[in-house]
Amino acid sequence: MSQTENIEFVIKELTSVNNPNSVHGIYPYRGKISALDADQILKQIPEGSVVLDPFCGSGTIVYEGLKYGHKTIGTDLNPIAVFLAKGKVNIPDSFDSIQSEVIALIENAKTLSKYNMVKESASKHFHEDTIDEISRVSVFFESMSDYVKACFLGTICLTARGCNHYMWTSSTVGKDINPKRYINFYEKLIQKVKKHFYPLNRNSAIYELDARKLSEKIEIESVDYVFTSPPYFDCLDYTAYYAKIIYDILDFDRIKIREGLIQTFKEYELDMKLVFEELYKVCKKGAKIIFVVGDKKIHGKLINGGEFFNSLSPFKNVKFLERSYTGTSSQVFDKLNDTKRKEQIVIWEK
Structure with a gap:
């Protein structure tokens, strides 16, 4: 019997998607799937399965799996x-x-005699002493371990909030508040590393890869399950908010990165067809493909995400579930947009 046979997924509606005791609080990545929501799918998949998330974002599904x-x-x-x-x-x-590693990193940062200050577009959000500390630590970014890199990025977000008197939300950059409050970046980095230290057995691969070109890196017919929550139309700019500040600090070309992402309505349908073609290549026969999507209001018209993706999929539809958004901040936007959004979980099979 294959890894994907005879699985009858049971998916419950959650009254809350918050899980404060989680490594996923390491960074306020917008639009990420709830770890609790991901868990109820992943625990029903046979142990040892190859699970692919082609739009992994900050890694909720790959970690929980x-x-x-x-x-x-x-x-x-x-x-x-x-x-x-x-x-x-x-x-x-x-x-x-x-x-x-972190103690040595901070000591080296403190003793630097020559370094470049970050762009004014980023520095304006911080107290001058805080951005000086960030500038020093950022010199060593490439040499940091993977975990410390993630903590470094999360600490930038946390200190940006603090310098603006915590008037910004955990995921949204607000109006600059002056005068800036000094936040000790070194201390916050040490606290962040301690708070999110949850080691686990590792059997994962993460690639900076276009989902429209999956077969360039992932072996053909090697995947048992695809489980993902894809970017939905032009709902979010994944290079905005705190990410914009970080890209300026690291001197990355944010505009070029944004242009490469799948997130514009005009090209979205064609892009997702290409993704489905790639998924078909890398999935084994009998593989299950699970998409968690949602309704989206475009040009005044409410589009059912599940039906939209079902119309593009080359796979056989196995299950289509729909539920209301509950226990999330999305309800605030529903009131503003006068919508009652639904979420769809679509399961296909190759």
């Missing part, structure tokens, strides 16, 4: 997403090694 002994593969074109996902699945077993 490791808890059940799956071999997880995550791909994303957003460099920040890749840094975060790699950080989560490559947490060292020893906290002593992490602590030693």
Whole structure:
């Protein structure tokens, strides 16, 4: 019997998707699937399955899948997403090694005699002493371990909030508040590393890869399950908000990165058809493909996400579930947009 035969998924509606005691709080990545929501699917998949998330974002699904002994593969074109996902699945077993790395990193940063300050477009959001500390630490970014890189990025977000008197939300950059409040970046980085240290057995691969080109990196007919929550039309700019600040600090070309992502309505249908073609190539016969999607209001018209993706899929439809959004901040946007959105979970089979 194959890894994918005779699985009858049971999916319950959650009253809350919050899980504060989680490594996924390492960074406020917008639009990420709830770890609790991902868990109820992953625990029903046979142990040892190859699970692919072609839009892995900050790595929620690839990390949670490791808890059940799956071999997880995550791909994303957003460099920040890749840094975060790699950080989560490559947490060292020893906290002593992490602590030693961070202490040495901070000491080296403090003693730097020559370094470049970050762009004014980023520095304006911080107290001058805080951005000086960030500038010093950023010099060593490339040499950081995966986990410390992820913590470094998350600490930038946390200190940006703090410098603006915590008037910004955890995921949204607001109006600059002046005068800036000084936040000790070194101390916050040490706290972040301690708070999110949850090592686990590692059997995962993360690639900075376009989902429209999966077969360039992933072996043909090697995947048992695809489980993902794809970017939905032009709902979110994954290079905006805190990511924009980080890209300026790291001196990445944010505009070029954004242009490569799948997130514009005009090209979306063609892009997703290409993704489905690639998924068909890398999936085994009998593989299950699970998409968690949602309704979206475009040009005044409400589009059912499940029906939209079903119309593009080359796979056989197995199950179509629909539920209301509950226990999430999306309800605030529903009131603003006068919509009552639904979420669809679509399961196909090759």
